[in-house]
């Protein structure tokens with residue numbers, strides 16, 4: 426047996442204690458079927474507080490807006506609606522997300538409308554007094570037309586900028602750096618025309634700040650973008666506007682894999698396997714974007730950095746503390762000096778540790794073409810848990826039918842490599858293309874728990890293919906030493922005498 430290459434998940438309380446409640450989780454799947462999503466609404470509120478504590482450390486004002494797109498749950502959005510209105514808002518990127526946020530208790534003044542917007546979305550956002558994060562000059566024209574045409578109040582708008590360019594090196598003498606391209610927002614070079622349009626539409630909209638969202642883990646790139654927003658707002662002030670907030674979007678990240686060494690070993694082994702120096706680590710030698718070109722590894726691994734020493738609120742802290750390239754002072758200082766508020770829109774990181782996805786093991790059999798390996802067929806498919814889809818590689822936790830102390834019994838004892846396959850009759854329906862090591866061979870009836878799936882991995886691609894059941898979602902809470910649950914849609918952040926979370 427080769428040395429197992431684990432990628433064990435990072436689990437913190439209360440998710441850790443939920444994973445320990447094995448009979449409770451089995452009873453949920455017995456009652457509600459497989460797959461099943463389980464959410465911890467209290468954990469999202471705790472994450473919001475952690476982001477807020479970074480604001481306090483830097484003495485900054487402003488709001489944390491939850492990027493709703495990360496999870497469709499009502500329980501999470503309602504739980505956040507119950508937080509301090511001045512501190513927590515929601516970022517909605519579609520008409521349906523806006524309607525959902527309103528129905529969960531968010532008032533319009535706590536809502537940020539982002540992304541490209543259809544007229545209906547723009548109208549409702551303007552009608553309820555949401556802030557409109559302008560995606561393009563055309564959107565500004567359409568919004569101003571709606572405000573005038575339907576007699577709506579003046580709308581607060583942020584200008585979303587992209588295509589940041591800045592000089593690297595001291596005194597601006599170094600190379601010119603262009604930030605990641607984005608098809609969203611207005612390129613900085615086109616901003617002057619947009620500002621002129623804002624002047625023309627001053628009766629309909631009020632410029633309240635500048636925004637960006639960069640889909641990168643690169644913190645320096647984000648510091649540069651933040652500084653460019655501050656400089657842009659200085660220019661706007663000089664033209665008579667009074668902008669007051671910088672919205673730095675999301676992308677603070679999550680550490681999925683607990684142990685840096687495990688992540689290091691696995692990624693090194695992937696390169697070795699691609700070169701043929703060790704047996705494949707993946708289904709039919711899939712390389713996750715790496716390939717062997719004449720004995721050299723080429724390409725870039727399309728993987729989320731599984732182990733992250735700094736993520737979420739810690740990443741925000743770092744971003745606010747690094748010196749900005751032009752003005753030389755850290756973003757937190759720039760914001761304070763200008764009396765600007767800071768807005769953030771965390772999605773993935775705000776729902777870190779907020780839930781898990783459960784699947785029943787349906788069948789286990791040897792993987793014919795891979796001796797010593799097994800195929801484990803689950804009561805779920807690749808559309809139910811899209812970790813792999815997002816390049817997130819992390820092991821599920823085995824929850825035996827009889828509880829954690831149960832003897833392994835017959836079958837493989839000790840670690841075993843398995844391929845996790847879904848319940849669709851399709852060759853491509855693999856839950857993960859990676860060989861997953863489990864502490865022992867699972868048996869039909871056991872559960873596998875995919876931890877930390879609340880960010881983009883629950884139901885992200887769920888469909889009714891082959892009429893397999895789509896996961897139900899429940900909200901759970903531990904009270905007085907026992908776990909209670911209710912359907913996601915029935916959760917409200919208030920306590921009833923009956924004692925369920927809702």
Ligand SMILES: Cc1ncc(COP(=O)(O)O)c(C=O)c1O
Nearest residue numbers: 492539638675676770771772773
């Ligand atoms: C405008 C905007 N804000 C926030 C987010 C959330 O990003 P993350 O989930 O990486 O924090 C996204 C993600 O696509 C986005 O497009």
